[in-house]
Amino acid sequence: MGSQPLTSPPSVPLKGRLSVPGDKSVSHRAIMLSALAIGRSRVEGLLESEDVLATIGVMRALGATIERLPDGAWQIDGVGVGALLEPETALDFGNAGTSVRLTLGLLASHPLVATAIGDASLSRRPMARVLTPLKMMGADVIARSGDRLPLTIRGARTPAPITYELPVPSAQIKSAVLLAGLNTPGTTTIIEPVASRDHTERLLAGFGVSLKTETDADGRRQISVSGPVALEPTDLTVPGDPSSAAFAVVAGLIVPDSDVTVTDVLLNPTRTGLFDTLEEMGADIAIENDRISGGERIGDIRVRSSRLKGVTVPASRAPSMIDEYPILAIAAAFAEGTTRMEGVGELRVKEADRLEAVADGLRANGVEVETGETWMAVTGRKGRAGGGSVATHLDHRIAMSFLIMGLAADEAVSVDDTRMIATSFPGFIAMMEKLGARFSVPEAVGS
Incomplete structure (x- = not known):
C-alpha cells in the first residue's frame, strides 16, 4: 500500500461539541x-x-x-x-x-x-x-x-x-x-x-x-x-482519551473565532500536563460537568480561540504530557514569544525521533525552532506560518499535529502520509471535519 498524503488548508472558525474515542x-x-x-x-x-x-x-x-x-x-x-x-x-x-x-x-x-x-x-x-x-x-x-x-x-x-x-x-x-x-x-x-x-x-x-x-x-x-494474586472480573467504561482531545483543544485555541467542547474526557492528574500548560499560556479553557467515574476524574473541556504567550514547560511535567508535545509545539508556533520545553529526551525514542521530526516540520513551515538532546524551544511567528510539506516518519502524532497547524496557518500545510493515524485515532479526520475543518488530497497525487 502506498502513502496517503493530505493537505490541511486554512479553516473557517471551528464550532461544536464532540466526543473522542476511549483512552x-x-x-x-x-x-x-x-x-x-x-x-x-x-x-x-x-x-x-x-x-x-x-x-x-x-x-x-x-x-x-x-x-x-x-x-x-x-x-x-x-x-x-x-x-x-x-x-x-x-x-x-x-x-x-x-x-x-x-x-x-x-x-x-x-x-x-x-x-x-x-x-x-x-x-x-x-x-x-x-x-x-x-x-x-x-x-x-x-x-x-x-x-x-x-x-x-x-x-x-x-x-x-x-x-x-x-x-x-x-x-x-x-x-x-x-x-x-x-x-x-x-x-x-x-x-x-x-x-x-x-x-x-x-x-x-x-x-x-x-x-x-x-x-x-x-x-x-x-x-x-504481593503475589500471587487473583483478579476479580469487573465491568468498566473507558473515558475519552485526553491525548486525542488535545488536537481539537489546540485547534479551537489557534483557529480564530472558534468555540469547541470535547465531552467526557479523562482528567486524571497524571494526564493533564498539556491543559495546565495551555492555561499558563493564556488559553481560554473551562472544565464543565466535572465528575468522578470508575475512580477517574472526567469532564467536558470547552475552549475558545485565545492569544497565547510563550512559557517554559518544566521537565517535571513531561511524564504527564509526553505524547502531547508535538501538538503543544503547534500551539507554541502561534504564541507570542518563545516556548521552551525541557526534559523531552524521551521523544527521541518514540515511533521516530519525534523531537527532530517536530522541529523539521516547524522549520518547513517557517517557524523558528531550536533543539538540544533533551529540550526544544519554539518561537511563535508574528504572522501565521504554513506553506510547507511535512515528513511524518510513520508517526501518527506528527501527522495529526501538522494537519492541525494547517487550519490556523496563512497557507496550507501538507503531510506525506496519514495511514498511521488509524493506530491511535481512526476517527480523527471525521472529528475535525465535524467542527468545520476541510482536508484535501494534494493535486499531484489526485491528478
Whole structure:
C-alpha cells in the first residue's frame, strides 16, 4: 500500500461539541487485566484502534476469549493469573509500543515461551528499559541488537520479587514490573522518583488487587504488590482519551473565532500536563460537568480561540504530557514569544525521533525552532506560518499535529502520509471535519 498524503488548508472558525474515542492507555490495560481475571468482564467505550486491536489479538493468543457484542461493548472471559497459554505463533503487536512492553511484563512471570514481533516502526524502538527489571525477576530474553524486536522471552518458572527504582519516569516500565509481580511470590516494589501515569494502579484496584503505596521523605513513591494474586472480573467504561482531545483543544485555541467542547474526557492528574500548560499560556479553557467515574476524574473541556504567550514547560511535567508535545509545539508556533520545553529526551525514542521530526516540520513551515538532546524551544511567528510539506516518519502524532497547524496557518500545510493515524485515532479526520475543518488530497497525487 502506498502513502496517503493530505493537505490541511486554512479553516473557517471551528464550532461544536464532540466526543473522542476511549483512552488508549486505559483500553490496553482494561483488556489485559480482564484477560487475567477469573470470569467474565465487560468493557464499554474501548478505543477500537489498530493498537488496541493488536492487544486483543495478543490476549486471545494467550488464552482469553474476547468478543465484541452487538451493543459495541467487549466481553472478556479471562484465564486467571498464572494460567496464560503458550502461544502457537508469534505475537504480532503491529505498532503498539505500550502493548508490547506491558505484555512482556505479563509473560515474564509465566513459565512459557513467546516471540514478539511488530511493524517496521515498532521494530526500531528499544526495549532495554523494560527488559532490564524483567530479567532481574528471572525472565530470559533473546532479542535483536539493541534489545529490539523481534525478541523471544522465556518466562521464569520461579519468578523472584524485586525492588526496582525507575531510571526514568515511565508508566510502561512501572506497569510491566507490577504486572509481572501479580504472578510472583513475595512483594514486588517499584520506586518512582517522579510520578508517572497511574492507570495500572487504579485499574488493578478495580479488579480487586490490593496495592500498597507510600511516599518517602524525598517524595519518591513506592508501589508494592504481593503475589500471587487473583483478579476479580469487573465491568468498566473507558473515558475519552485526553491525548486525542488535545488536537481539537489546540485547534479551537489557534483557529480564530472558534468555540469547541470535547465531552467526557479523562482528567486524571497524571494526564493533564498539556491543559495546565495551555492555561499558563493564556488559553481560554473551562472544565464543565466535572465528575468522578470508575475512580477517574472526567469532564467536558470547552475552549475558545485565545492569544497565547510563550512559557517554559518544566521537565517535571513531561511524564504527564509526553505524547502531547508535538501538538503543544503547534500551539507554541502561534504564541507570542518563545516556548521552551525541557526534559523531552524521551521523544527521541518514540515511533521516530519525534523531537527532530517536530522541529523539521516547524522549520518547513517557517517557524523558528531550536533543539538540544533533551529540550526544544519554539518561537511563535508574528504572522501565521504554513506553506510547507511535512515528513511524518510513520508517526501518527506528527501527522495529526501538522494537519492541525494547517487550519490556523496563512497557507496550507501538507503531510506525506496519514495511514498511521488509524493506530491511535481512526476517527480523527471525521472529528475535525465535524467542527468545520476541510482536508484535501494534494493535486499531484489526485491528478
